[in-house]
Amino acid sequence: MAINIRCQKCKTDCKLGSKKCSSCGSPFPKNKKYRVIVRANGKRIIRTVNNLELARDIEGKLQGDIVRGEFDIEKPKSAITLQEVWEKYLPWVKVNKKTWLNDQYHYNHHLKPVFADNPLDTISPFDIEKFMVTMKKGKSKRGKPYAAATIKHQVVLLTRLYSVAEQWGLYSGDNPCKKVKKPKLNNQVTEFLTDDELNSLLDVLEKWHNKMSAGFILFCLHTGLRRGELFKLTWENVDLTRQSMVLKDPKGKLDQTLPLSDKAVEVLNSLPKDYKTQWIFYGKDGKQRTDFKGPWDRIKVAAGLPKDFRLHGLRHHFASALVSAGVDLYTVQKLLCHKDAAMTQRYAHLADKTLRDAVNLSDSLLEKKEVAQVVNMEAFKNAK
Structure with missing residues (x-):
């Protein structure tokens, strides 16, 4: 703890009682500046005042604060990174x-x-x-x-x-x-193939040299399964006799049992079985497949499909075809294993045939009807 005289020219602290600065040699003026310096628990507290009496008062106050432990305060712990x-x-x-x-x-x-x-x-x-x-x-x-x-x-x-x-x-x-306002998204894409594009794809798949790749796409087209669900599908999950399959832990839901169409069963029966493996659509050396980008890109080019048409678009095409043919959205929701109806609602605008049939039905339901009149005899007698 100390009180020093502050040199205004070179900003040096000098001992109390000095007549001139020990650093630059400048004499101190009558209106000296005094610095009170106190160290406590690693902290350095400095006060600068205009007269010696005030400096001594501050020094005494700081001494009292130290005695009372006001500077013995732990530094707040910084937050976790x-x-x-x-x-x-x-x-x-x-x-x-x-x-x-x-x-x-x-x-x-x-x-x-x-x-x-x-x-x-x-x-x-x-x-x-x-x-x-x-x-x-x-x-x-x-x-x-x-x-x-x-x-x-x-x-x-x-x-x-x-x-x-x-x-x-x-x-x-x-x-x-x-x-913070999160970015608004408007990236809901509903893809489907035209009749010509579908015919072209089926023609290519029929002649494609790699039967596993062709079968993968055909099965996706006839079931609407996600790519990851096909990767995880095992022979244990499929019952060819009952024409059904169990999806283990599909996206956002518990295990689901779904029916298989005749075409889907036909695809499964046509798949190569070069390895003793549990995976239906296996990859290299019979191991579980983790990607299908290469085969899909090559088949897409051969079929002349749009460059930006995704493999996931086959799932959309499966759903779009069903809704357009009049299948209700609830059924499509179950087949797609959607967690809620909001996901399936994107196909609602395709239900033209169902809506048109309903409108035509309303014509007959709302026509003028001939109503047989029944006479209440008791009411008739009372009226007389």
Whole structure:
């Protein structure tokens, strides 16, 4: 603890009672500046005043504060960083979420480079808005602008990390994501093949040299299954006699038992069986298939299908064909294993035939009818 004279020219502290600065040699004026310096628990407290009497008063006050322990306060612990939350979240999400690899990809490629080392209480809504603007202006590794859905995924994942940190007692501050408006999406695509495109695809598949690839596409076309569901399908899941199959853990639902059409059974019977494997649509060396991009691209080119027509479009075509033929949306929902009717509602506009039949039926139902008149004899007598 000390009181020093402050040199106004070179900003040096000199001992009390000095006539001139020990550093620059300048004499001190009558209106000296005094600095009170106190050290307590690693802290350095400095006060600068205009007279010695006030400096001594402040020195005495600071001494009293130290005695009372006012400076013996622990420094607030900084909030957990996003990376620390992620390291706790990853083992949990691997067990509890089927699409955890998507979370891992989004975090490593987008959130980690920007926010990983930031404590949760230092990330502001402005930081997140700035992050989204940067993504909107940026491009993916393929050189294409990021889709609104991709940007939204980042905000959704960031929101989830804040939420689990709060649920697990790791963080008790604000969630800045709640003050950020997520990008609006309008990417609901309903694809279907024209009659010519379907004929062309079927012609190519009939002559295609790789029967497994051809069978994969035909089975998808006749069942509307998702690509991942075909990858997981085993011979144990199929009953050819009863023409049914069990989908194990389909997207968002419990196991589902679905019927198989005659064509679907025909496809299964035509598949090659070069390996002793449980997988129906196996990959290299009989192992479980994990991708179908290459075969699909080659068959799509051979059939002359639009470049942007996806394999998932066959699922849409399956549903569109059924709805257009008059099959009700509830039945289509069950066949597609949709979690709720909202997903199937995208096909509602295709139900033209059903709506037209209903309108035509209304003509006969709403025509003028001949009504047989029944006379109430008691009422007739009373009237007389």
